Amino acid sequence: MIRALLTRELKLAARIGGGAELGLMFFLILVAVIPFAIGPESRILAKLAPAILWIAALLATLLGLDRFFQADEDDGILDLFLMSNTPLELLILVKAFAHWLVTGLPLALAAPLFGLMLSLEPALMPSLVLTLLIGTPTLTLIGMIGAALTVTLRKGGMLLSVLILPFTIPALIFGVAAVNSDAVFNVPLLFLAAIALTMLVIAPVASAAALRLGRE
16 A cells, blocks of 8 residues: 555656656756846855745745645545555555655755856755755655645635745755855754654644645
């Protein structure tokens, strides 16, 4: 069941164009536009690069989150999830993992290339990749809760963004601070990891509760 669901989610993401290509293209466009807005001065770009890249990753992760449960709702798959012997929380976690594989992971691995476009110091590249590898799953898990709350709304995309963006601020703050730190392993990174572990526990339970309440 778990393996079949993971395979289905990956194939579905590739079929509807919600895979790595869309997220990377959005990431590229945003990073390419920023120098036109703030100027080509490399010193300024390098200083702002961690924040720009993290914000770009956040916005790219939001792509398609409004359809996170909507497609399952339309097809009746969500009802099967609710009646399955497999815990709903586990099924939701598998969907979140699949979403991260096709969005967050490619963004984290491609981040050094985009960092070079913003004149980011090469010494900060390992910290950038590490923080995004920890932070992008956190963003997906937070977005998953919003998707569960808005699954019954036909046009809940804007509401979803309003709901989840405030809760992504701590991850954004600690992620940027960890990149700017002199050491790869630092205190902001530990806080970011703590947030990720907390959401790993809370998000599936909260999402499952929201989906069950939507059926009452």
